[in-house]
Amino acid sequence: MLNVVNARLQKLFLGIVFCLVTPVLAAQPLPVVASFSILADMVREVGGPHIEVTSLVGPNTDSHVFNPTPADAKRIASARLVFVNGLGFEGWLDRLVKASGYRGPIVIASKGVKSPLQLKDDHHHAGASKGHGHQHSHGAPDPHAWQNLANAERYVETIRIALAAALPAHSAVFEQRAADYNKRIRALDQATKAQIATVPVERRRVITSHDAFGYFAAAYGVTFYPLQGLATGSEPTAAEVVRVIDLIKKNKVTAIFTENISDPRVLERIAKDSGAKVGGRLYADALTEPGTAADTYLKMFELNVATIVQGMSGKASP
């Protein structure tokens, strides 16, 4: 009983301290944490100089098998706002937040996505704090909503509302920046549709190493055949490899793409066996290092589209 009272007093005390400290902090950029690199980039675009974003899962790193360190818990604890993708993407996050003692708001960026897609097959998203994947049952939502630019606009809106609530003084700036950003997103969306339209419908069939392009497929009319079992920690079966080789040999598939975060060996083997060309590398769940070709969300998306279109139209890989 005494403990409970004590804990409440402590909370009250902390609350008072925060109230006292907040006006001082407001002059400095607001410390914000995003769960992975793509989301961090979107938050940075909207927040501009008024916030300081760190990404928990860094560039070129697989969020599926992320291993949080104490430094990550510290980052969350000292953040004023935490952005996550949601839709089951960050299985490791709840425990990390709990462990860090963070009590502020958690913003689910995918909140505004209308009718999220379902995963067709088993897809592993790890609760990686223990290193063991936990498997979604059939009918789990597909978390990779950012692979459709129309969804990115909804992410931006959710991010803007959350930032405006945290820093009401700058809400006009956020609104301006979000509108600018959305304009660029919409322009890329138009360009993407125009580019895909240059490829005949029957050639729009490609193979990827994991099931991350469901939203892209639905939005832009490209059929992706993911090679199952490559996502994380497991290997594909011989029957699966045979299925993919046969698909290519029947001339139904025009290109094979590898990814920046997964093991390319099996896909390269398949390409050699089937005579198909490896069409290049796609970026699904992570940006690349700052200063490289795909270090922002829009650059990443543009590069993916260019790679896919080039692969499908049968030109040499970049």
Added chain:
Amino acid sequence: MVFDWFVLAYAWFFQPFVEYDFMRRALVACLAIGLACGPIGTILVLRRMSLAGDAIAHAVLPGAAVGFIFFGLSLPAMTIGSFVAAALMALLAAAVTRWTAQKEDASFASFYLITLALGVMLIATSDSKVDLLHFLFGSVLAIDGESLLLIGGASSLTLLGLAVIWRPLIVECFDPVFLRSVGGRGGLVHQLFMLMVVLTLVSAFQALGTLMAVGLLMLPATAARFWCAGVVARALLAAGFGALSGAAGLLISYHANVPPGPAIVLFAGGLYLLSLCLGVRESLRLVWFPAHQHKEA
């Protein structure tokens, strides 16, 4: 009728390998690994070192990590790194056992835990965090010419080396004092043998990954012990079991749509359980129904 059966058997057992290049490569790799693993595993069982393979499998991590940090995702660099790390671990553990009163299992456990933690630390602090462990979980379906050469070379080297040190090795297993009395160098033979264990395992990682490779090393050997008494016969049978498991596991993966690594090891495990129950030497059947066996004999 007979012809129909023949066609069916062909479709089941041969067609996958005839039709698909990746299946042929996988088969050759599995056969090579199985052949080398049989004799090595048999001697490990004889020396009561059945868990040494597991320890070595965990010790490759820092070597692979160092190879990765300096050369990126290059299979040769990571393989050489793995070999050096595991060989150092095995030789150190064996040396400590010779020099001090510590038993082999205790020194192996100590050294592999140190190397494992070192490897995890190296991976965690390296810049790119691509799932390195995933690369250590090799895939038998992704074997290219380079890996195949490496696996074949390592297996041949192991078998040749074993042939050279076979006699002193066996003598040392059963009567180390006698070997010393005739001037044999037991320590050297043992160290050479440990190097071959490491070589076999590191090459098997290419195909099966660290965890599954140990399965193909030990299970055929433990199964063979229920069928024959002679060391040579056991080693040959174990090599046969290993090769059979490799081929059968691939076919199971092909027909039943399951991952090949665990399928291969589970088939070897099935052979072990079968041998345990029905074998002609000290199996459960003979332990539980000795009288019945007596009459038959």
